[in-house]
Amino acid sequence: MKPIRKVVIPVAGHGTRVLPATKAFPKELLPVVDRPLIHYVVEEAFEAGIEHVVFVTGRNKAAIEDYFDHAFELETSLKEKGKVEILEDVQSSVFQPGQMSFTRQQAPAGLGHAIWCARDIIGDEPFAISLPDVIVRGAPGCLKQMVDQYNQVGGNMIAVEEVPREEVHKYGVIAPKSTDGRLMEMSGMVEKPAVEDAPSNFSIMGRYILQPEIFALLAKTGKGAGGEIQLTDAMAELLSQQQFFALNYEGESHDCGSKLGWMKANLAFGVDRPEFAADLKAFAKEL
Numbered sequence: 064m065k066p067i068r069k070v071v072i073p074v075a076g077h078g079t080r081v082l083p084a085t086k087a088f089p090k091e092l093l094p095v096v097d098r099p100l101i102h103y104v105v106e107e108a109f110e111a112g113i114e115h116v117v118f119v120t121g122r123n124k125a126a127i128e129d130y131f132d133h134a135f136e137l138e139t140s141l142k143e144k145g146k147v148e149i150l151e152d153v154q155s156s157v158f159q160p161g162q163m164s165f166t167r168q169q170a171p172a173g174l175g176h177a178i179w180c181a182r183d184i185i186g187d188e189p190f191a192i193s194l195p196d197v198i199v200r201g202a203p204g205c206l207k208q209m210v211d212q213y214n215q216v217g218g219n220m221i222a223v224e225e226v227p228r229e230e231v232h233k234y235g236v237i238a239p240k241s242t243d244g245r246l247m248e249m250s251g252m253v254e255k256p257a258v259e260d261a262p263s264n265f266s267i268m269g270r271y272i273l274q275p276e277i278f279a280l281l282a283k284t285g286k287g288a289g290g291e292i293q294l295t296d297a298m299a300e301l302l303s304q305q306q307f308f309a310l311n312y313e314g315e316s317h318d319c320g321s322k323l324g325w326m327k328a329n330l331a332f333g334v335d336r337p338e339f340a341a342d343l344k345a346f347a348k349e350l
């Protein structure tokens with residue numbers, strides 16, 4: 064079984080749900096507490112043993128490259144002023160040379176199309192996908208839990224979490240075939256089902272491990288929901304050929320691609336930080 068060495072992080076979307084905040088800078092750099100969304104997602108990937116990050120970028124996304132590089136003037140100035148702690152924090156997001164690649168999706172034709180753009184960089188090996196607007200609270204992180212399971216069972220894997228039954232119509236939902244603890248083998252998946260038709264209340268939340276055969280399927284996947292090339296459509300096809308698992312991981316996801324989700328994430332991650340917890344809780348009560 065080949066190990067999971069690379070993660071694809073698609074960052075080429077327009078982020079329309081959080082406009083106008085993202086009119087002039089990438090959604091993936093929206094901060095939660097004191098670091099951008101993409102920082103949490105990359106940290107989670109490295110914790111899972113990922114060695115190489117492939118960003119699928121688009122226009123106006125160059126700031127993401129800069130975020131993971133040295134900022135010499137800033138670092139020099141912090142050093143001169145003796146602000147060592149801040150300097151260390153700033154440098155913690157610098158990648159090792161050769162640890163990241165960038166490929167371009169010229170137009171946001173859909174998540175499936177964005178992933179297909181990474182085909183040559185991934186090559187013939189299984190890989191992970193992390194959606195950068197979803198950040199996860201939980202230790203160990205979601206991707207580490209998935210990689211640990213994948214190393215036992217192989218195949219393809221989607222992280223899922225339970226949502227209230229009456230809300231399944233907002234999500235991609237999986238159909239479980241058999242269950243072994245938190246791991247389920249899947250028989251199918253449906254995008255935004257009606258409550259009465261939903262095969263479960265386990266929603267797909269933005270972390271995947273896929274075999275490279277997905278690329279050939281993506282290449283012939285036509286436009287689906289919203290006129291976009293959907294990853295879900297190609298995964299449904301792959302599921303008819305290969306084993307697919309769903310992991311009900313331990314933790315909770317925050318969809319920061321929505322305004323309410325982003326505000327809640329700031330509260331949740333804020334109270335996780337000892338220096339802010341008491342004040343933030345008191346303020347929330349007061350509100």
Ligand code: UTP
Nearest residue numbers: 073074075076077078079080171172173174177
């Ligand atoms: P979303 O649908 O959440 O992102 O896709 P979006 O399209 O930017 O947001 P809205 O719906 O307009 O508000 C999940 C991730 O996939 C990327 C996005 O950048 C986002 O991080 N994506 C989506 C692409 O890279 N390319 C696409 O064509 C679509």
